[in-house]
Amino acid sequence: MMAVRMISRTSVAQRLIHWIHGVSFVILGLTGLALFHKSLFGLTSIFGGVDSARYLHRVFAWIFTFNMPLFIAVWFKDCGIIDALDRKWVACGMGGYIPIKGLYAGCPPAGKFNAGQKMFYWTAVLGGILFIISGFIMMNPLGLVKRTVRVAYILHDLATICTITFFFAHLYLGTLGAPGSLRAIFQGNVDEDWAKHHHGRWQI
Amino acid sequence: MAEKSCLVDVEKCMACRGCQVACKQWNQLPAEKTIFTGTYENPPDLSANTITKIMFHEVSGGGKLKWLFRKAQCFHCTDAGCVKACPVPGALTKMEDGTVYLDQKKCTGCKYCIISCPFEIPRWDPVKGKASKCNFCYDRTSNGLTPACAKSCPTGAIKYGDRNELIAYAKTRGGYLYGEKELGGLHWMYLLPVADPDLYFLPKEPRLPKSLVVWKDVLKPIGLILGGGSILAWLGYHFLLMPQKEKLTKEAEKHSS
Numbered sequence: 315m316m317a318v319r320m321i322s323r324t325s326v327a328q329r330l331i332h333w334i335h336g337v338s339f340v341i342l343g344l345t346g347l348a349l350f351h352k353s354l355f356g357l358t359s360i361f362g363g364v365d366s367a368r369y370l371h372r373v374f375a376w377i378f379t380f381n382m383p384l385f386i387a388v389w390f391k392d393c394g395i396i397d398a399l400d401r402k403w404v405a406c407g408m409g410g411y412i413p414i415k416g417l418y419a420g421c422p423p424a425g426k427f428n429a430g431q432k433m434f435y436w437t438a439v440l441g442g443i444l445f446i447i448s449g450f451i452m453m454n455p456l457g458l459v460k461r462t463v464r465v466a467y468i469l470h471d472l473a474t475i476c477t478i479t480f481f482f483a484h485l486y487l488g489t490l491g492a493p494g495s496l497r498a499i500f501q502g503n504v505d506e507d508w509a510k511h512h513h514g515r516w517q518i
Numbered sequence: 519m520a521e522k523s524c525l526v527d528v529e530k531c532m533a534c535r536g537c538q539v540a541c542k543q544w545n546q547l548p549a550e551k552t553i554f555t556g557t558y559e560n561p562p563d564l565s566a567n568t569i570t571k572i573m574f575h576e577v578s579g580g581g582k583l584k585w586l587f588r589k590a591q592c593f594h595c596t597d598a599g600c601v602k603a604c605p606v607p608g609a610l611t612k613m614e615d616g617t618v619y620l621d622q623k624k625c626t627g628c629k630y631c632i633i634s635c636p637f638e639i640p641r642w643d644p645v646k647g648k649a650s651k652c653n654f655c656y657d658r659t660s661n662g663l664t665p666a667c668a669k670s671c672p673t674g675a676i677k678y679g680d681r682n683e684l685i686a687y688a689k690t691r692g693g694y695l696y697g698e699k700e701l702g703g704l705h706w707m708y709l710l711p712v713a714d715p716d717l718y719f720l721p722k723e724p725r726l727p728k729s730l731v732v733w734k735d736v737l738k739p740i741g742l743i744l745g746g747g748s749i750l751a752w753l754g755y756h757f758l759l760m761p762q763k764e765k766l767t768k769e770a771e772k773h774s775s
Contacts, residue, residue, distance in 0.1 A: 349606075350605075351738055355605070412759075418770065421770070456642060460634075464733065467630070472737065474741065475740065475741040483752065
């Protein structure tokens with residue numbers, strides 16, 4: 315049986331920076347959600363109480379912040395540029411992920427990264443920047459106009475809602491939703507068949 | 519349990535500031551180093567360690583000078599902004615008697631309450647890393663005692679008792695009762711000689727900040743629904759729609775190859 319060719323998909327830098335981003339996001343998300351609503355306050359027990367949870371949140375906030383420009387840079391070429399074919403891919407039901415037969419006909423294959431992934435890149439980037447600015451205001455609120463701080467609370471929650479709902483999609487589609495995808499962000503390569511099936515336009 | 523309140527008859531207050539001292543003594547709060555700013559009003563503002571004080575206002579008009587005094591402390595609102603803002607269960611609690619109780623043991627120091635109070639009452643204690651405000655001497659009132667400030671007041675300007683009885687009494691006196699209905703009803707009310715709260719540095723129509731209400735009552739429930747809903751949605755997608763997607767894309771691939 316002929317072995318399938320493995321194609322390199324992500325660089326070491328992309329993976330390292332993605333995982334710093336992702337791990338930070340999960341810890342920030344869990345420690346943050348604990349204060350998002352009283353019904354979720356129990357999440358603080360994962361971290362040894364509310365004070366430890368807040369301390370971790372502030373530590374990882376700095377890690378997330380310094381990693382952010384690296385993240386923006388290292389993923390921009392693959393995920394930051396949306397073209398006309400990406401828009402067509404969206405229009406035909408997210409490349410079939412929303413299976414509507416009438417829409418799917420004539421759907422262009424996705425490039426190295428599909429439009430959904432590119433939308434997630436921009437959600438993560440813009441959401442991340444919003445988190446950083448509003449979060450910094452929330453860390454140092456005294457001396458600022460109080461209404462500005464209350465707006466920061468709202469923006470921080472808006473970024474939470476946008477990034478976390480999209481994050482569940484990312485989690486699902488990177489694992490159950492598209493088998494064979496996970497190794498792209500761990501080992502950094504994928505098999506040729508997976509590449510041709512999911513990203514037909516990608517010049518491998 | 520009946521709600522209790524304090525009613526401050528401002529015309530009886532002579533700014534002796536026994537209340538400031540009694541409060542410090544009962545709550546074991548340190549004195550504050552301060553500077554002379556041209557008035558007997560001292561300290562110039564509430565702080566983490568000064569949770570009540572008398573505000574002075576000199577008003578001249580019609581050839582007369584009035585020297586007005588108004589005791590400032592937490593208003594113990596029924597619809598308290600601090601309680602709404604606080605993310606820690608049990609750190610800020612509305613008690614049955616109307617007290618808004620700040621438990622510093624539970625406070626994590628996020629400062630949401632400081633930012634959200636329409637009267638700007640809670641203050642930051644940088645030494646303890648906690649918020650701080652008047653707790654209505656809850657440790658006294660829950661044991662049948664009068665708050666320290668009310669007990670110390672030599673003129674009887676501060677009356678502590680059943681809220682409804684105090685309101686009924688205030689109405690027999692004439693003048694203007696501040697705090698009956700504001701923010702659902704304040705548990706520190708003021709009997710003013712004229713309907714001019716501004717004169718006593720009282721905001722005329724205090725309201726919860728709109729941004730606070732939008733944040734807690736609109737945005738957060740939407741967030742919980744979208745968040746929880748999206749987890750369910752992806753589970754549903756995997757079992758209901760993914761097979762359709764596989765069919766669709768595999769068919770197209772067969773036809774194109």
